Every structure is written in C-alpha cells, then in structure tokens.
Amino acid sequence: MKPAAFDYVAPRTVPEAVDALGSAGRDAQVLAGGQSLLLEMHLERVRPDLVVDINRIPELDTLRVVDGSLRVGALVRHHVFESAQAVPGPLGSLFSLAVVNIAHPPIRSRGTMVGSFGWGHPASE
Numbered sequence: 001m002k003p004a005a006f007d008y009v010a011p012r013t014v015p016e017a018v019d020a021l022g023s024a025g026r027d028a029q030v031l032a033g034g035q036s037l038l039l040e041m042h043l044e045r046v047r048p049d050l051v052v053d054i055n056r057i058p059e060l061d062t063l064r065v066v067d068g069s070l071r072v073g074a075l076v077r078h079h080v081f082e083s084a085q086a087v088p089g090p091l092g093s094l095f096s097l098a099v100v101n102i103a104h105p106p107i108r109s110r111g112t113m114v115g116s117f118g119w120g121h122p123a124s125e
C-alpha cells in the first residue's frame with residue numbers, strides 16, 4: 001500500500017520544527033529514523049496531515065552528559081550505543097550489551113533511541 005497524501009517539511013532548526021508541529025496540531029508526525037513511522041503510514045494505520053522531518057537539524061544528533069545526566073539527542077541512532085565508549089562509565093557498557101538486541105544492523109543504523117521511546121510500542125525491547 002502507499003501512504004495517504006501528506007505535506008512534508010524539513011526544518012533546519014529546532015524552533016522551526018516546533019513551529020511546524022505547533023501549526024499542524026495533533027495530525028503532525030515527527031520523522032526521525034522512519035523505521036516505525038513509515039511502515040505505519042504505508043499500512044495507513046497512521047495518516048498524518050504533515051510530516052516534520054528532523055534529519056536536517058544537526059544539533060539533535062548529539063549525545064552529552066550534562067551535570068551527571070545523559071542527554072540523548074532526537075537523532076542519535078541505535079548503532080551509536082554499540083560502542084561502550086559512546087556513553088561514559090558503566091552505563092556505556094550496559095547500553096552496548098543491550099542495544100545489539102534491537103532488530104538488526106540496517107534498522108539500528110537508521111532508527112533512533114528517542115523515536116523508540118516516542119513510539120512506545122509494547123513489543124520494543
């Protein structure tokens with residue numbers, strides 16, 4: 001199946017993305033890795049009026065520790081966590097052991113950790 005018609009924007013900054021989402025309301029969807037959203041759109045289980053593609057916002061592709069808290073940008077892909085050095089300390093080792101259980105390499109190279117939380121599918125590991 002093909003998705004129903006939708007509008008598409010690819011903002012370059014977070015404020016632009018927030019404005020686009022705010023103007024569209026509940027019928028907008030964020031496109032991160034697309035590994036869940038595009039399937040749902042093809043099956044027409046999700047029919048957004050607007051898709052806001054955040055892949056051109058470089059500041060979202062960052063992984064930082066700030067004041068002892070891990071901040072995972074909305075574009076950090078699953079595969080980044082496969083390196084135990086990506087996150088300092090024991091948490092990095094824990095992530096590297098866990099993340100290889102998520103799907104397979106092509107999915108992990110596109111899918112994002114934040115997208116997984118955002119989607120919140122009960123079958124996600």
Ligand SMILES: Cc1cc2nc3c(=O)[nH]c(=O)nc-3n(C[C@H](O)[C@H](O)[C@H](O)COP(=O)(O)OP(=O)(O)OC[C@H]3O[C@@H](n4cnc5c(N)ncnc54)[C@H](O)[C@@H]3O)c2cc1C
Pocket residue numbers: 028029030031032033034035036037038074101102103104107110111112113114115116117118119123124125
């Ligand atoms: C074949 C296959 C196998 C998989 N196996 C596993 C598995 O074993 N374990 C597992 O955990 N996952 C699995 N997944 C899911 C994978 O982890 C996805 O990458 C993830 O669920 C969604 O991430 P994404 O970046 O692709 O999000 P997208 O598909 O781009 O978006 C998914 C949803 O989240 C929303 N969203 C995304 N980013 C944001 C944001 N920043 N703010 C607000 N909303 C946002 C979107 O609007 C959309 O509704 C699998 C997927 C596939 C296709």
